[in-house]
Amino acid sequence: MKFLSNAHTHTPWCDGRTPILDMLQKARDLGFVSLGFSGHAGQGFDPLYSMLDGRQERYKAELKALQKQMANTAGSPRIWIGLELDSMADEAWRRDAYENFDYVIGSTHYLNRDYHGDCVSVDGDPILLEQYIADELDGDGLMVVQQYYDIHVDALLRDRPAIIGHFDLVRKYSDSLHLFDVNGMAYRKIALDALERAYGCGGVLEINTGCIARKSSHRPYPSKELLGAWYDMGGEITITSDCHDAAFLDCWFEEAVKLARSIGFKHVLRLGTADELWETVRL
Ligand SMILES: [Zn+2]
Numbered sequence: 001m002k003f004l005s006n007a008h009t010h011t012p013w014c015d016g017r018t019p020i021l022d023m024l025q026k027a028r029d030l031g032f033v034s035l036g037f038s039g040h041a042g043q044g045f046d047p048l049y050s051m052l053d054g055r056q057e058r059y060k061a062e063l064k065a066l067q068k069q070m071a072n073t074a075g076s077p078r079i080w081i082g083l084e085l086d087s088m089a090d091e092a093w094r095r096d097a098y099e100n101f102d103y104v105i106g107s108t109h110y111l112n113r114d115y116h117g118d119c120v121s122v123d124g125d126p127i128l129l130e131q132y133i134a135d136e137l138d139g140d141g142l143m144v145v146q147q148y149y150d151i152h153v154d155a156l157l158r159d160r161p162a163i164i165g166h167f168d169l170v171r172k173y174s175d176s177l178h179l180f181d182v183n184g185m186a187y188r189k190i191a192l193d194a195l196e197r198a199y200g201c202g203g204v205l206e207i208n209t210g211c212i213a214r215k216s217s218h219r220p221y222p223s224k225e226l227l228g229a230w231y232d233m234g235g236e237i238t239i240t241s242d243c244h245d246a247a248f249l250d251c252w253f254e255e256a257v258k259l260a261r262s263i264g265f266k267h268v269l270r271l272g273t274a275d276e277l278w279e280t281v282r283l
């Protein structure tokens with residue numbers, strides 16, 4: 001079984017490296033049935049990872065034209081126009097995302113929007129993150145974990161996005177910065193409690209393989225233990241590559257299918273080929 005879709009795709013309108021038409025060509029080459037774009041939405045504080053100054057409008061306009069054109073082109077994947085929206089985004093950006101796009105991926109990258117003029121993220125500058133933890137959180141890595149999951153789950157329950165983005169991104173620097181032990185009970189309990197709470201948002205949990213393409217991890221987000229807990233809760237999953245480079249559009253998808261099967265999942269969801277956002281694929 002091949003998954004043949006991806007709902008988490010970046011473009012040069014934010015930090016993606018592959019032009020939209022080249023990404024589409026790659027999707028066609030792979031035989032994808034659908035392709036969802038999910039640029040980093042404006043949030044109001046970090047210009048590096050958002051589409052500001054009218055770029056979000058132009059991103060949408062370019063994709064709308066492509067969506068229309070592809071709807072009339074045989075053998076082309078169905079195009080969906082989404083956004084990856086950060087939990088800390090300003091109200092106006094959140095409204096634009098939820099009202100004017102096909103779907104939203106709800107992700108948490110930031111812990112603090114204005115820390116001495118910088119924004120602190122769990123997946124950005126590790127030196128800044130380390131400094132923030134030392135200054136603001138008594139150097140306690142588990143406090144970062146708790147803060148991250150509180151921000152993430154509160155936003156998921158508030159906004160109810162279609163997709164829950166890279167759920168346990170907070171473990172990106174856990175080893176390299178010696179922040180906490182991902183295998184320890186203390187961390188696992190916080191993460192499992194957060195996932196249980198997140199279930200109430202009704203979103204689809206992504207198995208995000210982007211970190212494998214970018215070589216920051218050998219395993220996708222979230223961990224196998226969290227996926228197992230999600231399965232026990234009856235949650236839905238999809239597979240995404242958080243793609244910034246067309247060469248990795250389906251990176252680790254076959255392994256992700258096997259992983260889902262090994263946990264017990266009988267199906268996954270992928271973006272639909274007609275009007276419905278999701279379709280079910282049997283594993
Ligand atoms: Zn992200």
Ligand SMILES: [Zn+2]
Nearest residue numbers: 008010084242
């Ligand atoms: Zn992303």
